[in-house]
Amino acid sequence: MRTLLTLAAATVALLSFSAPAQAAPPTIDPRPTNEVLGATLKTLARQSHGRIAVRSIGATNEGRPVWAARVGHGPVRIQYVTQQHGDEPLGTPAAVEFLRTVGLPTTGWHRWLLSRVTVDVIVRANPDGHVRDWRYNFDPDAVPEFGEQGKGYDINRYHNPTLAPDDNPATEAGHIQRAYTEFRPDIVIDYHMQGRYRDEQGREITASVLWPTNTGVSPALVDDAKRVTVVAQQSIDRLAGGNVSQYPGGDYEGIARNAYGLRGSASVLLELSAIDDEQSQIRAAYVAMLAVVQTAADGSLDRVDPARADAIPPRGDPARGITD
């Protein structure tokens, strides 16, 4: 419990300085255009006086940059990826607010945090899919094993550790592979979105989480991923009013959650549900981003019992009477 209390205090402190007391929380654009996103990241880089470094990790098939932003210079390396699926947008605005929160102010807490962690964020991995509000990248002439002919590839099925980036048919997956290899993160969290579900008590599931399930991932790394999973779950449940379940994910090695576990990271999937209150979902993703960096920086992450991840309830059935 001490871990959680520390986490709660730190996160509440974080959340409270970004806006004056009594002010209504700002409304975050849930779907900034690619142009607005790029301009916002560049503004953050400028406002941070170099603490946030923004770069393109490569171009999409239509020539759009895939943006990444790095903040911090500490030994624990954490990579966040958002919006591999173009129609699952809300991790992206959460990542922007995360960068703003950790990268702009210069309090003692910020200097401490950035001396403990380095965070690399791939912000909207699939800008071509975002434009079309669809899952896939844009490659209409492809005949993909995973994807849809006439549209493109499912980027999140092409992270296989044995697949060389230069041979990767899913362009943006190759970019992510290269960024991963260059950064060698200890922790990876991949932000997605799912439909709507209810738990056995009838309460809506607001997010689902899962660690690597491919049997080739070392048990120690699975435990590390479970620790990250628990921090994400508890931060959303306790600090963002959520109801997090286990995601029923598969074992395929091309899924980022499995692939980056096989490659040596504590790799976690986080799926936000497509509930009506998008602002609360952006806040939930943001809180999880902050909680993981805080607990990684102060070492409390290492003391989390991984068995607590196994106790996260299963996701349950699609919510009756709710359309996705």
Ligand SMILES: [Zn+2]
């Ligand atoms: Zn997805």
